[in-house]
Every structure is written in C-alpha cells, then in structure tokens.
Amino acid sequence: MEKIANKVRETARLALANGEVNKILGWKKGDFWYDSYPAFITEEEGTASLIWDSFCVANLSKYLIEQLKEDIKVGVFLKGCDARAFNQLLKDNRVDRDKVVIYGLPCPGMIDPEKVKKAGLAKGLLDVQKSEDEVVFITKEGEQKFSAREFAYDKCLTCQYPNPVVYDELLAEEVERNNTTEYFYQDVEEIEKMSPDERFAYWVEQFSKCIRCNACRNVCPACSCEKCIFDNSKANVAGKAKVDSEEQFFHIVRAYHVAGRCVDCGECSRVCPVGIPLAKLNRKIIKDITEFYGEHNAGVNPSLDAPLETFKLEDIDPFETRAKGGK
Amino acid sequence: MKVLKKEKFPQIWQAINQAYELYLPIEKDDRVNFAQWTEGETVNLEALKTEISPKDVIFPQSETYLKFESDGKKLQLESVESENREYVLFGVRSCDAVSFNLIDNVFLREPIDRLYEKRRNKGTIVSLACSEPEENCFCSSFQIKPEEASPGVDVAAWDLGDKILWKPVTEKGQVLTQKFAQLMEDASQQDQEELIKLQNAIKEKVKELPLASVDPKVIKGELKEIFESKVWDELSQSCLGCGACTYICPTCHCYDIQDFAGGNCGERFRCWDSCMFSEFTLMAHGNPRTTQKQRFRQRFMHKLVYYPNNHGSYACVGCGRCIEKCPVNMNIVKVIKRLGGEG
Incomplete structure (x- = not known):
C-alpha cells in the first residue's frame, strides 16, 4: 500500500500544482496506528502528509456536498464503497460531477480496530502493515503476522465492489472481486430464520441501546437531505428522548427512507458507538428488493432506474406474492 | 481500610x-x-x-x-x-x-x-x-x-x-x-x-x-484570539455533526426540554442535547450558530476556554472515549495540539 500511498501524494501534489483542483480530500495519520482521518488540503506542501493504509475507512464522498457549496473544484480519493456512495449522491442531485476529480483506489479491505482490540493485540501496538493477504502487527517486542481476513471489517468481508465504479484516474491495479456470494446475506438470513416474536425481541433489544447520537444518519451517503425531518422541530417528530418508541421510530424511518438508495457501505454499523448492527436492516431491504425486482446495486450504475422509483406493469405485488403473515 | x-x-x-x-x-x-x-x-x-x-x-x-x-x-x-x-x-x-x-x-x-x-x-x-x-x-x-x-x-x-x-x-x-x-x-x-x-x-x-505529554496549557492567548483562530475552519471540516462525542463524553451536560404531546395532555421531559446538532440553540429569532464550524468550535471552546474561565478547571478529564468513538477520528487531543500550534 505504501507504493500506492506515494502515488496518492504525487497525484494530489500535481493536481494542486497545475491548478486542476483547488482542494484535495484524502486521509492523514494521527497519533495512533488506527488513526487515519480525513484531510482537506489546499496547499501543495500539505500533500506530503497524505496517506493510504488499512485504516482509511472514512468515506470522503459525502463531504463533497458541503465542500462544493464554495465555487471550487475538488479532487477526492475514493475506494469502491465510497465511489458507489458518490454515484448515489450524484443520482440524488447532491453533487456536481463536473466539479469533482475522482482518484480511484482499488481497496484491499480495511482493518477493524475493534477486532484487533478484542484479539488482545492492541496493547503496545505501534503500527499495522498489510501486504497482500497478510497483516503485520508491529510492537516494540517485534512483529506478528496474521491473515488479513481475520481482522477485516465485516462489511469488507462481503464487499462485492472493492474497485471504484466511477473515477477519472485509477491509482492502482484493480483488486480481485470478492465472489463469496453464499455469505453475502448470511447476517440477514440469521434474522429471517427467527420467529416473528424472536425477531421483534431482537430489534427491540438492539434499538434500546441507541443513544440518539445520529452518527449513523450523518455518515450515511443516502441520508443527504438538506434538513432531516428529525432535526426539524416544526415537524413534530423530532423526539430526542431516550425511550424505546423514539429509537425504533428513528431507525425504521431511516431504513425505509434509504431503501433502494443504500449503497451497502456498512458505515452505519461501523460508526455506531454502541454497536447496533444497523446495516442488517438495510441489507434485508436490499435482499427483498433483489428478490422482488431483480438485482439492483445502488450506486453502481447511476443511469439505471432504481426499482423503488419506477413502476412497471409486470412488477410483482409483494403483499400478494410474499405476504408471510406474522407480526 | x-x-x-x-x-x-x-x-x-x-x-x-x-x-x-x-x-x-x-x-x-x-x-x-x-x-x-x-x-x-x-x-x-x-x-x-x-x-x-x-x-x-x-x-x-x-x-x-x-x-x-x-x-x-x-x-x-x-x-x-x-x-x-x-x-x-x-x-x-x-x-x-x-x-x-x-x-x-x-x-x-x-x-x-x-x-x-x-x-x-x-x-x-x-x-x-x-x-x-x-x-x-x-x-x-x-x-x-x-x-x-x-x-x-x-x-x-x-x-x-x-x-x-x-x-x-x-x-x-x-x-x-x-x-x-x-x-x-x-x-x-x-x-x-x-x-x-x-x-x-x-x-x-x-x-x-x-x-x-498532551498539555491543554499550550492553548494561550485572549479568548477572542482563540475564538477567531483559523484552526477551527481546518479542523471542523471533517466533523460529521453527529453527537457521538457529546453523548459518550463524561463532562458534556447540555440538555433540551421537550414535550411528549398528545392532544390535550402530555409529559414534559428533559434529555441530553448536543451542541453538534443543527437545531441546538435554536431560538424564536433563529439560530445563532448556523455552520458546523461554529458548532464544533463551541464544543471545544466550552471545554478548553469558557468552562475554565468560569470554574477554574478544564471540562475534559482525558478519558479518551472520543478518541475511540469519533467516526472520523477527530477529537479533543487533535484540537488541543493544533490550537497549541502543533501540526
């Protein structure tokens, strides 16, 4: 990845130097091994601090909404999932393609710091390096090698689009697409197998953890409304109380609102500070849409009509064909 | 004992x-x-x-x-x-x-x-x-x-x-x-x-x-000077405007008062609020903080400048939760270091 990181820095430096863009959105490194964070760079010298490593998980495409309010041209580094998010923002008319230069980064999968911590490897950890399918943990005492899959984010394990689906320049060779489709809906199927009562109890329990911080909503590339209804005090639905009904209402409304537009980036689950597996809700809806209307992967091809935004006479009636009863 | x-x-x-x-x-x-x-x-x-x-x-x-x-x-x-x-x-x-x-x-x-x-x-x-x-x-x-x-x-x-x-x-x-x-x-x-x-x-x-070695005392100067620092423009850009940091934080204590209104009866409750939210400080005339930069600045000015001025100590206890939980790895340590001229 370090070789590609050099290319990231050089690409950014040149783009600013020759005036191709006014600003670069990339990642920088902070105090800790896992601390790769969004960087907004306008000066050529600043590009030296850019990085590309196994913790560049933050999606930079949603920042474009705010950044493009200024009349500037922005260069942005996007991974596979970020590029799908970009396409969805494009489809939702939230960004202007002409004002963005996309540098695509085929993504080998990102490392989940929580998994590292749970494995008891975080203590004294100085650096984490990844090469091919291996991850190397470096401490003062020495190095330890593991299979990278063991520490990848769950969302990366099922990722079908590691290569950017939209870019102006691709900075590395495409990585092999993950073909383990049999695992793709495993998390959803586990929930589907439950009885209605079990399923209800499961989600009540999960939502009861919610602290109403809105991290899931704010990170979500499909949640791009100018003003969210939950922030609009006049809408009279903006209950901030930490009570079950408000929490459930918020998450269910959100899941339905992003239905058909969710790019399955899994960021909602990643950022939830209390560990609610929110992506499962969205993935259930993706699975249903696929079963009802055929495969549709939001953000892969923005010129395609989204199934929930169009109506065809031959569309099935889900209630008739699939009504299962239950609660 | x-x-x-x-x-x-x-x-x-x-x-x-x-x-x-x-x-x-x-x-x-x-x-x-x-x-x-x-x-x-x-x-x-x-x-x-x-x-x-x-x-x-x-x-x-x-x-x-x-x-x-x-x-x-x-x-x-x-x-x-x-x-x-x-x-x-x-x-x-x-x-x-x-x-x-x-x-x-x-x-x-x-x-x-x-x-x-x-x-x-x-x-x-x-x-x-x-x-x-x-x-x-x-x-x-x-x-x-x-x-x-x-x-x-x-x-x-x-x-x-x-x-x-x-x-x-x-x-x-x-x-x-x-x-x-x-x-x-x-x-x-x-x-x-x-x-x-x-x-x-x-x-x-x-x-x-x-x-x-993190030392909040590196933040020096007049309140107005710190308030107008360019650092806020730079650091606030990555802030998603969620309230994860404020809700996991042991010292954040702002709250809102709302009603569960149901026709002719209801309940009034108070609940935690976050200065990171767009409707925080919304008043009859509008909202004095309209940008994420202003909201971001408020949170850290409160912890590192206003609260110390009022009570004589910083409103951070260094628990590190925000370091762990911020979705984009922005946190008070980065703010302290940057306000102190580092980076």
Whole structure:
C-alpha cells in the first residue's frame, strides 16, 4: 500500500500544482496506528502528509456536498464503497460531477480496530502493515503476522465492489472481486430464520441501546437531505428522548427512507458507538428488493432506474406474492 | 481500610441491591456499560472504561418531570417525582469520578438544578483505581491521578488480584462500609504495602502513555484570539455533526426540554442535547450558530476556554472515549495540539 500511498501524494501534489483542483480530500495519520482521518488540503506542501493504509475507512464522498457549496473544484480519493456512495449522491442531485476529480483506489479491505482490540493485540501496538493477504502487527517486542481476513471489517468481508465504479484516474491495479456470494446475506438470513416474536425481541433489544447520537444518519451517503425531518422541530417528530418508541421510530424511518438508495457501505454499523448492527436492516431491504425486482446495486450504475422509483406493469405485488403473515 | 475478596462479589452485589439500587459495569454483547444490576448479569470490572461514561446514572439521558392536562379551560400540572431510592455506583474510574464534580459545578451552583441535586444526593460512589491505563488515556493532562481516590468519591477501591482494597473516604462511604462490613475483612499491613506497590506501578504506566505529554496549557492567548483562530475552519471540516462525542463524553451536560404531546395532555421531559446538532440553540429569532464550524468550535471552546474561565478547571478529564468513538477520528487531543500550534 505504501507504493500506492506515494502515488496518492504525487497525484494530489500535481493536481494542486497545475491548478486542476483547488482542494484535495484524502486521509492523514494521527497519533495512533488506527488513526487515519480525513484531510482537506489546499496547499501543495500539505500533500506530503497524505496517506493510504488499512485504516482509511472514512468515506470522503459525502463531504463533497458541503465542500462544493464554495465555487471550487475538488479532487477526492475514493475506494469502491465510497465511489458507489458518490454515484448515489450524484443520482440524488447532491453533487456536481463536473466539479469533482475522482482518484480511484482499488481497496484491499480495511482493518477493524475493534477486532484487533478484542484479539488482545492492541496493547503496545505501534503500527499495522498489510501486504497482500497478510497483516503485520508491529510492537516494540517485534512483529506478528496474521491473515488479513481475520481482522477485516465485516462489511469488507462481503464487499462485492472493492474497485471504484466511477473515477477519472485509477491509482492502482484493480483488486480481485470478492465472489463469496453464499455469505453475502448470511447476517440477514440469521434474522429471517427467527420467529416473528424472536425477531421483534431482537430489534427491540438492539434499538434500546441507541443513544440518539445520529452518527449513523450523518455518515450515511443516502441520508443527504438538506434538513432531516428529525432535526426539524416544526415537524413534530423530532423526539430526542431516550425511550424505546423514539429509537425504533428513528431507525425504521431511516431504513425505509434509504431503501433502494443504500449503497451497502456498512458505515452505519461501523460508526455506531454502541454497536447496533444497523446495516442488517438495510441489507434485508436490499435482499427483498433483489428478490422482488431483480438485482439492483445502488450506486453502481447511476443511469439505471432504481426499482423503488419506477413502476412497471409486470412488477410483482409483494403483499400478494410474499405476504408471510406474522407480526 | 478494608479488604473485600472477589469471591464475595456475588454476595455483596445481592446485599447492596437489597438496600440500594446498584449500578455496575455490566457486559452485554461483548460491550461493557454501567447499568442497574440484576441477578444473573455479567459484571465486568476488568474492562478499563465503559463504552459510555456513567454520567447517565447521575444525570439520566431522558427524564420526565411534569405531566399536564387541559380540559380547554383549565390547565392541570402535576410534577413527576423520581422514585426515592438511594443508589450505589460501583467501579467508577478516576476520570469519570472527576467528571461528576465538573457537572456539579454547573448544576449545583445557584440557581441549583433541583432534579439533578436530588438524584446526585441519593448516590454513593465507589471508585476503582485504574490498574491498567489504556493507550488513549490522558487524564494526567488534567492532573487526575488514576492511582488515588478522586475528590468527591465516597469509597475508593483498588484491585489487588483476588481481592479489592476498600477505603471509605466520606461519611456516606462509612455508612456503606458499615452496612456490609460482615462481608469484608480489615486490611493487613501486607495489603497496605501491596497498595503502595500498585500505586507506584500505575504512576509509572501513566507516565509512559503515548498521550502523556498532551498539555491543554499550550492553548494561550485572549479568548477572542482563540475564538477567531483559523484552526477551527481546518479542523471542523471533517466533523460529521453527529453527537457521538457529546453523548459518550463524561463532562458534556447540555440538555433540551421537550414535550411528549398528545392532544390535550402530555409529559414534559428533559434529555441530553448536543451542541453538534443543527437545531441546538435554536431560538424564536433563529439560530445563532448556523455552520458546523461554529458548532464544533463551541464544543471545544466550552471545554478548553469558557468552562475554565468560569470554574477554574478544564471540562475534559482525558478519558479518551472520543478518541475511540469519533467516526472520523477527530477529537479533543487533535484540537488541543493544533490550537497549541502543533501540526
């Protein structure tokens, strides 16, 4: 990845130097091994601090909404999932393609710091390096090698689009697409197998953890409304109380609102500070849409009509064909 | 000083639970948070810090305090009193214990917040020293000593392996100790020596932490100068405007007042609020903070400048939760360093 990181820095430096863009959105490194964070760079010298490593998980495409309010041209580094998010923002008319230069980064999968911590490897950890399918943990005492899959984010394990689906320049060779489709809906199927009562109890329990911080909503590339209804005090639905009904209402409304537009980036689950597996809700809806209307992967091809935004006479009636009863 | 053997834990939880509400770090789905103890819960006193700070126990995230009903002509108001049970909060780390004092500075000075005062007075706080500080801890930057009893706690405890050392420091702590003295033993000379050893070891570990050199005093200059610093433009760009940092933070204490309105009757409650939210500070005339930069600046100015000006100490205890939980790895350490001219 370090070789590609050099290319990231050089690409950014040149783009600013020759005036191709006014600003670069990339990642920088902070105090800790896992601390790769969004960087907004306008000066050529600043590009030296850019990085590309196994913790560049933050999606930079949603920042474009705010950044493009200024009349500037922005260069942005996007991974596979970020590029799908970009396409969805494009489809939702939230960004202007002409004002963005996309540098695509085929993504080998990102490392989940929580998994590292749970494995008891975080203590004294100085650096984490990844090469091919291996991850190397470096401490003062020495190095330890593991299979990278063991520490990848769950969302990366099922990722079908590691290569950017939209870019102006691709900075590395495409990585092999993950073909383990049999695992793709495993998390959803586990929930589907439950009885209605079990399923209800499961989600009540999960939502009861919610602290109403809105991290899931704010990170979500499909949640791009100018003003969210939950922030609009006049809408009279903006209950901030930490009570079950408000929490459930918020998450269910959100899941339905992003239905058909969710790019399955899994960021909602990643950022939830209390560990609610929110992506499962969205993935259930993706699975249903696929079963009802055929495969549709939001953000892969923005010129395609989204199934929930169009109506065809031959569309099935889900209630008739699939009504299962239950609660 | 007393000693409580860990094998007696189940017994003491049961005993305390008879006389008080008992709050402990409880493990569920691999995550540890303070919650009310009930039989069968997995208590985890090994995890250094809970995912969310225990401030929810002294300052609940949501609390209803008024019911109202109108028949069209007359409005009836009824105050809702919280249940009158005393509680024990067990296993609070030094940083979180100090955060309670910081919240007290706001809510317990005139005009006193009666709701908060009532709940706060019902609590007996048992702290637990941090035998194994973590990499993102920086409490020493705020002169907090994780090896000692933090000011304000009622009982201080230290983990000595198969037992904990138990030292009542306030009258409330004495009362708690006396009630359950039959489950404890007197500490021996050897226990005292072990304590000193443990404290010295903690001090050494704290010195070695990667963030040990973080110093909020690097932020110098006039309030106006800091307020207008270019740093805010730069750092706030990555902020998503979510409230994760404020809700897991032990010192954030802003709240909103809202109604559950249902036609002619309803309930009024208060709930945590976040200065990161766009409708925070929304008033009849509009909102004085319209950009994320202003909201971001507010949060850190409050912790690092306004609060110290008003109360003489920083409103951060270096627990490191925001370092761990911010979706985009922006946090107060980055802000302190950058305001101090680093980077």
